[in-house]
Amino acid sequence: MLIQNNIPLAPFTTLRLGGKADYFISIKTKEDLAKALDFSKSQNQSFYILGGGSNTIFRDSGFPGIVFQMNIPGIRCLDTNDDCTLYQVGAGVPWDQFVEYTVKQGLAGIECLSGIPGSVGASPIQNIGAYGQEVKDSIVNVECMNKFGELMTISNEDCKFRYRKSEFKSGIYKEHIVVSVTFQLSKLSPPCFRYPEVQKAWEKIELEKFSSNSSNISSIDYRIVQLEAIRNLVIELRKKKSMVLDERDPNTRSVGSFFMNPILNENEIVLFLENAKKRGFDNPPIYPESAGFKKLSAAWLIENSGIQKGSKYPGGVGISENHCLGLINIEGTTSALLEMAESVRQRVFETFFVQLEMEPVVRP
Numbered sequence: 001m002l003i004q005n006n007i008p009l010a011p012f013t014t015l016r017l018g019g020k021a022d023y024f025i026s027i028k029t030k031e032d033l034a035k036a037l038d039f040s041k042s043q044n045q046s047f048y049i050l051g052g053g054s055n056t057i058f059r060d061s062g063f064p065g066i067v068f069q070m071n072i073p074g075i076r077c078l079d080t081n082d083d084c085t086l087y088q089v090g091a092g093v094p095w096d097q098f099v100e101y102t103v104k105q106g107l108a109g110i111e112c113l114s115g116i117p118g119s120v121g122a123s124p125i126q127n128i129g130a131y132g133q134e135v136k137d138s139i140v141n142v143e144c145m146n147k148f149g150e151l152m153t154i155s156n157e158d159c160k161f162r163y164r165k166s167e168f169k170s171g172i173y174k175e176h177i178v179v180s181v182t183f184q185l186s187k188l189s190p191p192c193f194r195y196p197e198v199q200k201a202w203e204k205i206e207l208e209k210f211s212s213n214s215s216n217i218s219s220i221d222y223r224i225v226q227l228e229a230i231r232n233l234v235i236e237l238r239k240k241k242s243m244v245l246d247e248r249d250p251n252t253r254s255v256g257s258f259f260m261n262p263i264l265n266e267n268e269i270v271l272f273l274e275n276a277k278k279r280g281f282d283n284p285p286i287y288p289e290s291a292g293f294k295k296l297s298a299a300w301l302i303e304n305s306g307i308q309k310g311s312k313y314p315g316g317v318g319i320s321e322n323h324c325l326g327l328i329n330i331e332g333t334t335s336a337l338l339e340m341a342e343s344v345r346q347r348v349f350e351t352f353f354v355q356l357e358m359e360p361v362v363r364p
Helices: 030-042 097-105 196-212 217-239 268-277 298-303 334-352
Strands: 003-009 020-027 047-050 056-058 063-070 075-080 084-090 140-146 149-157 177-186 263-265 287-288 293-296 317-319 328-330 361-363
Touching: 030 047, 030 063, 030 140, 030 177, 056 334, 063 177, 084 097, 097 217, 149 317, 196 217, 263 268, 268 293, 268 334, 293 298, 298 334, 317 334, 328 334
Parallel strands: 020 063, 047 063, 056 361
Antiparallel strands: 003 020, 075 084, 084 177, 140 149, 140 177, 263 293, 287 293, 317 328
8 A cells, every 4th residue: 555645636636626635545455445544543634535536626725634546446246137237346446437338238227327427436425317317226235434444335225315415425424435336237127218308319319220220130239239329329418518528628627517406395496486587587497306396407597697608717717618517627726616616606596596506525
């Protein structure tokens, strides 16, 4: 286990922002993690778990402690039958690498989560989701280590997944460290077409590509081709919004969607609709959520509060040219980015009286 000092953190984040960490340790095994925890105790230093850096914002002053970068590898098949396959996946495996692997096996469950940056270990923490799928629907359990170096396995139910949250993000397991995640993926379930944007794009692809060729290939090959086509479709949709990492596209120097879609109760929805109508918006987009709650579009709120794509802000930061939820670093600082984020939040609140909540984690 190599312990490094004064390591710049910006290269390890998708924003390319942040100062230095006092200590930096690459974690490649469970044993490394246990030793790193012992080291943090011996130094009386706090620690932070870093995955792919796609949901983390480090301050310009850096992190006054130890950063554990999770690099535990491995995709291991635990069981398979006629219906499904179980995989245990190391926390350090890049998320999209795992998605691609499962799609090539003809397995459904996470195909619409293609192109999302970050690592497998981060996926249960905020219950990643996109285009009609959430990772909670495929997770069986999460193996983690507490601050005393003890391993435990947390069931799906005990994770208490909800919209972009879990017990690992803001609950009783907040200080636990994910070391592996077990997924159950289906050999039989149809691919996910729940999201209107995907469904519309798929209808065209299906008509052009599959209507004449499906009788010429086996059922499993057809399923793999179909899942790969959906994966590629989702990646293309994300690329158009600069939500797939690409060094050639400066609009991808972001954390993806900076704000979560607000969840409002029935009374709050009534007040929102009344206020929106006064502003001249008769039919703002509202989506069903859990019982008694509905979801608003953060992107719609931002755009209709007068904030435009491509806007530049002081300090070398701005709004993505391709998606208003992409708050980007041009040649700026973390302080400037957070000031811009607060400005956006204030504009939305002043316009619609709705509070936006940040999706990424700010450290220290």
